[in-house]
Amino acid sequence: xxxxxxxxxxxxxxxxxxxxxxxxxxxxxxxxxxxxxxxxxxxxxxxxxxxxxxxxxxxxxxxxxxxxxxxxxxxxxxxxxxxxxxxxxxxxxxxxxxxxxxxxxxxxxxxxxxxxxxxxxxxxxxxxxxxxxxxxxxxxxxxxxxxxxxxxxxxxxxxxxxxxxxxxxxxxxxxxxxxxxxxxxxxxxxxxxxxxxxxxxxxxxxxxxxxxxxxxxxxxxxxxxxxxxxxxxxxxxxxxxxxxxxxxxxxxxxxxxxxxxxxxxxxxxxxxxxxxxxxxxxxxxxxxxxxxxxxxxxxxxxxxxxxxxxxxxxxxxxxxxxxxxxxxxxxxxxxxxxx
Numbered sequence: 001x002x003x004x005x006x007x008x009x010x011x012x013x014x015x016x017x018x019x020x021x022x023x024x025x026x027x028x029x030x031x032x033x034x035x036x037x038x039x040x041x042x043x044x045x046x047x048x049x050x051x052x053x054x055x056x057x058x059x060x061x062x063x064x065x066x067x068x069x070x071x072x073x074x075x076x077x078x079x080x081x082x083x084x085x086x087x088x089x090x091x092x093x094x095x096x097x098x099x100x101x102x103x104x105x106x107x108x109x110x111x112x113x114x115x116x117x118x119x120x121x122x123x124x125x126x127x128x129x130x131x132x133x134x135x136x137x138x139x140x141x142x143x144x145x146x147x148x149x150x151x152x153x154x155x156x157x158x159x160x161x162x163x164x165x166x167x168x169x170x171x172x173x174x175x176x177x178x179x180x181x182x183x184x185x186x187x188x189x190x191x192x193x194x195x196x197x198x199x200x201x202x203x204x205x206x207x208x209x210x211x212x213x214x215x216x217x218x219x220x221x222x223x224x225x226x227x228x229x230x231x232x233x234x235x236x237x238x239x240x241x242x243x244x245x246x247x248x249x250x251x252x253x254x255x256x257x258x259x260x261x262x263x264x265x266x267x268x269x270x271x272x273x274x275x276x277x278x279x280x281x282x283x284x285x286x287x288x289x290x291x292x293x294x295x296x297x298x299x300x301x302x303x304x305x306x307x308x309x310x311x312x313x314x315x316x317x318x319x320x321x322x323x324x325x326x327x328x329x330x331x332x333x334x335x336x337x338x339x
Contacts, residue, residue, distance in 0.1 A: 011058075015051065048082075124154055133165050136169055139151065160222050166204060201234050209314065220235070241271060241314055247327070248329070252278060252282040255317055259316060261294070266298065
């Protein structure tokens, strides 16, 4: 825990309050926490979680009236775990999770940044009990790869309801915003209201791009049955590993300079001969030979691992296209995609 704190004069007011809370024991400190609002709990918890070791002599000096009780406990240790256990004595788990997420950091600047740090299984379990419209708002605000993983974990019929609402969503209604604000306990409603909407089909294409093959195929088939026009628009907007044929030789060489070699070998294991040839013809003979040897040494690979490697390279290609380092052509005439 680092050096033991012994300098009474260096203690701040919040640190003194934190030492008091740690000294009182669960029963009394729980009652005090129950009388505080969230901001007070966050501030005090942050201090408690980072106090480290407090010498018993300092505790005695600070709280003379409790000397008999405290001196027998020796030193106190303030940590994230001990603070979390203490909070759980009096507060609901979801509120404790919220407080601990806030003080552990880095939690991000907005609620959407924070949601990006939440495990997709945890988020899916939470969202599956919400209204599809609420989930649609959340899906539209978090990163596409994270949204794809969450969507893939939701019950299929429920996920389709979410997709349909995302496609129809032009603007977020005030009452829906209020519901999201309450559900996610956020003060960033105005930011959400001001955020410009992306084209819903483009947004869904990004999410579908990040789904594994089986899930993407299931969702696309179900969407075709419900709304063929939307399904076709999404297909047209999707950019897959095989679409790298629309990148010229200079672009492929640029991509090769940035891509992780182990990911490339894994991605090409599941690629068509056309894509394999595209990469190999833009490599030196020696580099191509080494890559082929690496691919052979991999042996059988899981389709899921191939999908992840291909998705990573597609994401990299889009980043390079965004910064105008490579050009992705439309595939007809000389038009170009702009991402």
